[in-house]
Amino acid sequence: MKNLLPFIFCLLILVSCKQKSESEKVKALTSTSELIEEPIIEISESDYYEFLNDVLEDKTIIQSKTLEYPDLKNNSDYWREILTPLTEQSTDEKMSKILTKSDIDYIFTQFSTEKKLKLDFDKLKLDNVSDEVLKSVSDYLQSEDRTNKKKYDYFGIYNLTIPFFSQNKKYAFMQISIYCGQLCAFDGIEVYEFKNGKWKVKRTIGYYTMS
Template identity: 25%
Template sequence: MKNIIFYIFIILTFCNCENKKENYNLSTGKIKDINEVVEAVIIQDSLNVFSKNEDSIMFCSELIKLNIYIPPKKTNDDFVLLPKQDGIYITNLVPTKIKGVTFFSSKDSLYLLKQNSNPKKLKIEKAIIDKLNATTIEKIEKRRENKQRSRFYEMTIPVFSLDRQSAYVQLDYECGGLCGNGDVIYLKKIKGKWQIIVQWQSWIS
């Protein structure tokens, strides 16, 4: 009996260590890709966010977490699945094939859900921040509290396919009051470089 308990303890300890290692890899191993995706979006979407431009728009240096949800079961024929304000349903990502290009397949489902372990916010690297008219979530909140109008972009932490060759990100633009819009962006890694493949406006105010 003692041997059985001992083996169960060892197995649980091993699994716990593996999970911690996996979470560590998810939060740090993707840093290079995340920063490359940020740069790709800024440059390829021609965002006017560089500090050298006098009329540049602020860019939030902290990426926000994109929550990935499992949708509730359909209860009746009138059931309507409302979009999530702070994330996206896994069913909106998997499977994803747009204009003949596959971004996410069923094999990516678990890996996408594991990315819910991403931090609530993630600061982009200093080398990028130094080039931008950068702001932070804290500064944005203070301006909102003081009812100060401001123009800024805010981006989610990109989520990746299992092979890390596809990425999905949301980009919001706020220009004060009810002014603003948001885009969803799908990227592919082609010859080692991230490229925007598909982009469309998801909301406007």
């Protein structure tokens, strides 16, 4: 028995070292996986136009010829509040873990008070209408009397911001409002997904109004 003790002692040391080694491997792999994020794909001007052409309806008007970002600087708490749940497990499978915390940080890095997107309507499917046409359509939509035939064939007016994208450009977020007449309006933040080569709306997040 005494002769076996050194052997047993050595065996215990070997088992202990192996377990420690395996534990360190798991820890290292876990740390590595936590560091691995989706690669950041650069956002180009063409990405904005592809997005807008996919999500905007035909026969509508964009009110402003120049788009700006929503004010993340003064509304950072609100934006983090509505984006953070998208990094978590959810009963809504379509919205469950679609973002990472790095995505949220990346969205904030896109924000700039200086950056503006001056729209090139040659790259958009929507018409570049004059202020006169815009006013005429707006007056018609606000009018209670619809007996007169409308002068221009547009059913709504958009007010948009520059969209934000996730790091892999699979998801996008845009603050949008559309006015299409009395008791016909929407204002909110839309979540879009790039799927099968097209941008499609998934959900509305945050506070929004409909009428």
